[in-house]
Amino acid sequence: MQLFNNDKWQIAKIDLKTANEFVSRYHRHHTKVVGHKFSVGASCEDILVGIAICGRPVSRKQDNGKTLEINRLCTTGVKNTCSKLCSYVMKYAKLKGYERVITYTLMSENGASLKASNFILDKINAGGVSWTTNTDKNRKYQSNELKKRWKYLIKQPSLQT
Numbered sequence: 090m091q092l093f094n095n096d097k098w099q100i101a102k103i104d105l106k107t108a109n110e111f112v113s114r115y116h117r118h119h120t121k122v123v124g125h126k127f128s129v130g131a132s133c134e135d136i137l138v139g140i141a142i143c144g145r146p147v148s149r150k151q152d153n154g155k156t157l158e159i160n161r162l163c164t165t166g167v168k169n170t171c172s173k174l175c176s177y178v179m180k181y182a183k184l185k186g187y188e189r190v191i192t193y194t195l196m197s198e199n200g201a202s203l204k205a206s207n208f209i210l211d212k213i214n215a216g217g218v219s220w221t222t223n224t225d226k227n228r229k230y231q232s233n234e235l236k237k238r239w240k241y242l243i244k245q246p247s248l249q250t
Contacts, residue, residue, distance in 0.1 A: 171202030
């Protein structure tokens with residue numbers, strides 16, 4: 090089902106297998122995810138150039154039922170792909186009743202695409218130096234760098250009485 094179309098761009102839901110294959114091929118420091126709520130792909134001129142995999146927050150402290158996490162955001166480097174994917178995710182989250190969307194970057198990443206998508210820096214040094222837990226220790230990550238947590242607050246329509 091196509092969800093966004095503008096001459097060269099299309100954003101559409103994709104299955105987790107396709108999203109994970111894209112992550113395995115293009116992500117700099119992450120591998121595939123085990124589960125998701127949904128994944129979307131961005132195509133430019135019919136070529137898949139980016140994906141977003143969204144699910145429950147990995148951190149139990151963030152998992153309040155009203156928070157959606159972008160667990161993976163990965164592109165081939167085509168300009169504006171991150172912004173287009175974030176825009177779709179935020180619209181979808183609002184429709185589904187979420188109050189905020191969160192995601193993480195490495196400390197060395199400037200978050201330019203997130204800033205352009207109106208995410209705000211929520212916490213520095215979030216979650217420690219490892220992306221993994223003891224139950225996750227067999228995964229191979231290329232970075233043990235500290236992380237930043239970003240959030241996007243969704244404005245819910247106010248009810249007039």
